[in-house]
Amino acid sequence: MRLSSSLQDLPTFSRIETLERGSSIGGDLSSGRAKPVRTLQREGPVASFSKERTPPSSPTNRKKWMRTVAWAVGLILLVCFIYASLRYFHVFLSEGSSEYYVILDCGSTGTRVYVYEWSINHNDGNSFPIALKPLGNAPKKKSGKLIGRAYQRMETEPGLSKLVHNETGMKKAIEPLLQMAERQIPRRAHKHTPVFLYATAGVRKLPTADSEWLMDKAWDVLKNSSFSCSRDRVKIISGMEEAYYGWVALNHHLNMLGTASSASEMTYGSLDLGGSSLQVTFETDKAVQGDTGVGLTIGSVNHQLSAYSLSGYGLNDAFDKSVAHLVKMLGGTAGNGKVQVKHPCLQTGYREDYVCPYCQPLKQDGSPSVSAKTTGKEKQGTAVELIGAPQWKECSDLAKVTVNLSEWSNSSSGFDCNLQPCALANTFPQPHGQFYAMSGFYVVFKFFNLTPDATLVDVLKRGQEFCEKPWDVARSSVPPQPFIEQYCFRAPYITSLLREGLQIKDNQVIIGSGSITWTLGVALLEAGQALSRMDIQGYILLHREINPNILIVLFLISIVLVICAILCVSNSIPRSFRKSYLPLFRPNSGGSSALGMGSPFRFHLWRHINSVMGEQRHH
Helix, strand or coil: HHHHHHHHCCCCCCCCCCHHHHHHHHHHHCCCCCCCCCCCCCCCCCCCCCCCCCCCCHHHHHHHHHHHEEEEEEEEHHHHHHHHHHHHHHHHHHCCCEEEEEEEEEECEEEEEEEEEEEEECCCCCCCCCCEECCCCCCCCCCCCEEEEECEEEEEEECCCCCCCCCHHHHHHHHHHHHHHHHHHHHHHHHHHHEEECCCCCHHHHHHHHHHHHHHHHHHHHHHCCCCHHHHHHHHHCCCHHHHHEEEEEEEECCCCCCHHHHHCCCCCEEEEEEEEEEEEEHHHHCCCCEEEEEEEEEEEEEEEEEEEEEEHHHHHHHHHHHHHHHHHCCCCCCCCCCCCECCCCCCCCEEEEEEHCCCECCCCCCCCHHHHCCCCCCCCCEEEEECCCCCCHHHHHHHHHHHHCCCCCCCCCCCCCCCCCCCCCCCCCCCCCEEEEHHHHHHHHHHCCCCCCHHHHHHHHCCCCCCCHHHHHHHCCCCCCCCCHHHHHHHHHHHHHHHHCCCCCHEEECCCCCCHHHHHHHHHHHEEEHCCCCCEEEEECCCCCCHHHHHHHHHHHHHHHHHHHHHHHHHHHHHHHHCCCCCCCCCHHHHHHHHEEEECCCCHHHHHHHHHHHHHHH
């Protein structure tokens, strides 16, 4: 048993005397005589079989600490390199991947859907970091309640403001638009695609209870769709938000944002004309005080904007105001019977019933104080019968009256449109700079087959020609579409709105295309927020803080440091993980030569010793 114990301890023997004892044991065993094996005793420091400890301050300890530190630094650098590489390749691989947005614009006349595809743009370090484009084309033919427009959109009618407490109508207004969006987006991306429903001026005018009911029912429809939606994405946006989104959309379309040249160039102002309101946004030299001021930072450029919404100045509301003014000139509102109103901006032969919401008492901003609680296409107001009595001069004068705020606001004194912008309250700054007129302005130009380079004089000429046609001829001269009868009025109205209402000169205005809408601004800003939430910390609100070339240099430096650390540590790994014991046998020892072997751990020796141990146990 002592022999077994000694053999088990054999690897820990480090004294040279062990060699001699091993030789003696080998000789006795070979001669067949077994001698008692004395247990090796440790006799003080000299007889110790373990490696002698070195003082803490010895070079060996210092080397160990240096190796440990080098190993730790190497691991840290390796982890940092892997993390940075993953982020870098995530950005690189995401360049070709696309995300989508579905945005529903709930206006006063209808609900439109816009589908946008966006991806990260790495083409040029000075270019805008987001590549965004609209998807889908408007159909050429009417299909059910879907009506094709000149825009990249689909639309259902009527607007949500006319569907209060009409759940069936709500579903019919929203579900076809969602189905159209589903066809534009790959099925695999549906559940990850956010959908937004933003209501504008038509719903803003409703009582709070009615507008909240509409938003709740819209949410009920959207949450059952195949897209990703949350309740905070179904809301009514303010007029300032709508104006702000329109400005972002316009200047992105013109490549005026986020580029190296944008810092030295003045942006374009936007005039977004809807059915109920007009949104005005333009850049100023310094921050605007008050409720109209908006600040925006894109890249390294700070933009100070003035943005406001003029309620009641949309195309449809403007015509309503013209009717209200004529009713007022007749001496008051109607009782139970209908009032016959001869309108100078309607063609000969036109005779239709009409409901006048602006014949009700007005709010201070000029909008009706009592809004429609309706089902279907009907609206609340005074019932009148409109009769066409075309007079171009009277029609132009009537358009100027609808523009003058003092005619519609209880808080405004009389404005002289020749001296000041008579569509603006005193608290609104006067527009200045170059402008793009969009949406409703484009619709009027498109109706009269005018190109964007046509002038307002051309609009007035085409409008007068259209007014002089009999109603049957005028109606058949254009493709079927809503509000054909109102374009005789709309021609002088948009002219007076720009010239007198805002006092913008003809050479300051460019008519924008129908593809520029405020929904593009929503998609762009949402993409910017999504970009900042990714592992791309170089962008904060579309702001690039770190040059990609610097990142590449840092990656290369990290690679070199990691390789150096690995090489340094790899040279010390065997010594770090190996037990430092003295050899059992000297290479030139005499005992080893006598045994004819270089090491006691050769297999045949252990087999021989085990056989001797067996013989001793038998004895």
